[in-house]
Amino acid sequence: MTTTTEAPSSPKPAGKRSSNQAKRSSLAGFFGGALEYYDMYIYASASALVFSRVFFPDSGATGLLLSLATYGVAYLARPLGGFLAGHFGDRLGRKNVMIATLLVMGIATFLIGCLPAYDTVGILAPILLVVLRLAQGLSVGGEAAGSTSLTLEHAPEGKRGLYTSWMLNGIWVGYILATFAFLAVATLPEDQLLSWGWRLPFWMSAIIVVFGLIIRRTIEEPEAFTDKKANKEIARAPISELLRHQPLDVVRVIFAALLIVISSVVPVYGLTYATNVIGIPSSTMLWAAIFGYATALISQPLFAKLSDRIGRKPVLIAGNLIGAASVWQFFWAVSQANIPMIYLGVFLCITIGFGCANAVYPVFFSEMFNVKFRVSGMAIGLQIGIVLSGFAPSIIQALSTANDNAWWPACVFTTAACLISAIAISTARETHKVPLDQLGSRNL
Incomplete structure (x- = not known):
């Protein structure tokens, strides 16, 4: 009698599993970016349009300045968020950091919507606003580094730029959703608003x-991290090792990150200046912002794909230079209340200039750093x-007020930041063709 033994089912090929995880991590980054920056931008819109009257009604002309300052407070917490996310992301895993940042941001944002106004509880209202804003800052301080590291380590060679760029597209979707949300509520009578x-x-x-x-719970840790963990090669103090092995790369990232200035100057301060100084309706500026974000959804993956072919540095430097020049055209157009030229300025500043930099x-x-402290390096x-x-x-705002509400301080500030960023990027090593296991310090 002949017996046949049924062959055991073969496990899913590693390449297939890796491909699925790359797509899932990109999708998780997309939703994470959408949430983090939906939350950040509804706060930005509220600080420019509403919060001066809800939380600082007795401050007169300085109410707007105080309101915008609370927007900036989150950025003070972001370095601490970066330190925490870096330590735990490099010690415990990228996935855990991504889930934690999502929850912190979501809870803090929901609670901001529950805060009582100044007229109800007095000074306690702006204090609670600042506390929750700090929590938002802690969250967003770790989101980009954790998400990018996870996606980078899952992505196929030669497509790392394209895969990681979907987190940035999520950011623009978050901005678009936030802008639509405020366009909708802006139609309410003022007392209801x-x-x-x-x-x-x-x-x-x-x-x-x-x-x-739901999506983040389905992601696996990348092999680049799990292999180190299995071999007990995880750094006990990632930040300490980072500063010992790659301190110059941390400094490079600090100065290169100044390119992000354009994303707060054009849509946030631009909205404030246009509505409060020039008298352009807020809905007009919000629609211009939506136009910039929507077109960036198309341009950013193209710029990311271009960086996979010709390198990261040329695309980043070009984006900085375009942003440094086009911000002058944008604010001149705002000062003239020239709507078609405002749209052109938004296209040049956001879709092209910042789109180049933001995608890459x-x-x-992330590619600058070794896997043992990659989250820490980028986050910090x-x-x-x-x-x-x-x-x-x-x-x-303070510089403009001191110069008869002039628009040129915004341009000088942004241009200087973009040029410094371009110089810092030019000193870095090109990484687009470097294999994943050779990224960062070679002495580890």
Whole structure:
């Protein structure tokens, strides 16, 4: 009698599994970016349009400056968020950091929508606002580094830029959703807007949190990390090893991160200046912002793919130079209330200039560092450098007020930041063709 033994089912090929995880990590980064920056931008919009009257009603002309300053407060917490995310991401895994940052941001944003106004509880209202804003900063301080590291380590060679760029596209989707949310509530009568209307966009963030958590729970840690962990090669003190082996790369990232200034100056301060000084309707500027974000959804993957072919540095430097020049055209157009030229300025500043830089900086910063402290390196350098971006609107507001509401301080500030970023990027090593296991310090 002949017996046949059924062959055991073969495991799913590693390449197939890796490909699926690369797509999942890109999708998880997309939803995470959408939530983090939906939350950040509804706060930015509220600080420019509403918060001066809800939380600082007795401050007179300085109310707007205080409101914009609370927007910048989150950027003070971002370096601490970077330190925490870096330590735990390099010790415990990238996935855990991604889930934690999503929850912290979602809870903090929902609670902002529940805060009582100054007229109800007095000074406690702005204090609670600042506390929750700091929590948002802690969250976003670790999101980009954790998400980018995870996707980078899953992505196929030669496509790392394209795969990691989807987190940035998520950011623009978050901006678009936030802008639509405020366009909707801005149509309410003023008393309803100031009492409950502004709260709705903050409560709606819970929807994105649910989708993000569902996807992030299905992601596996990349082999580049798990292999180190299995071999007990995980750094006990990632930040200490980072500063011992790659301190110059941290400094490079700090200065290169100044390119992000343009993303807070054009849509945030530009909205403030246009509505409060020039008298352009807020809906007009919000639609211009939506145009820039929507077209960036197309341009960014193309720039990321270009960086996979010709290198990260040329694309990043070009983006900085275009941003440094086009910001002058944008603010001149705003000062003239020339709507078609404002749209052109948004296209040049956001879709092209910042689109180049925004699509590529996460993968470039992450590729600078060794796997043992990759999250720490990117998170710390990025978040220290990005502090200036958070306070850019309030700094420029103060300079503009001191110069008869002039628009040129915004341009000088942005141009200087972009040029410094371009110089820092030019000193770094090109990484687009370097194999994953050879990225970062070669002495480890």
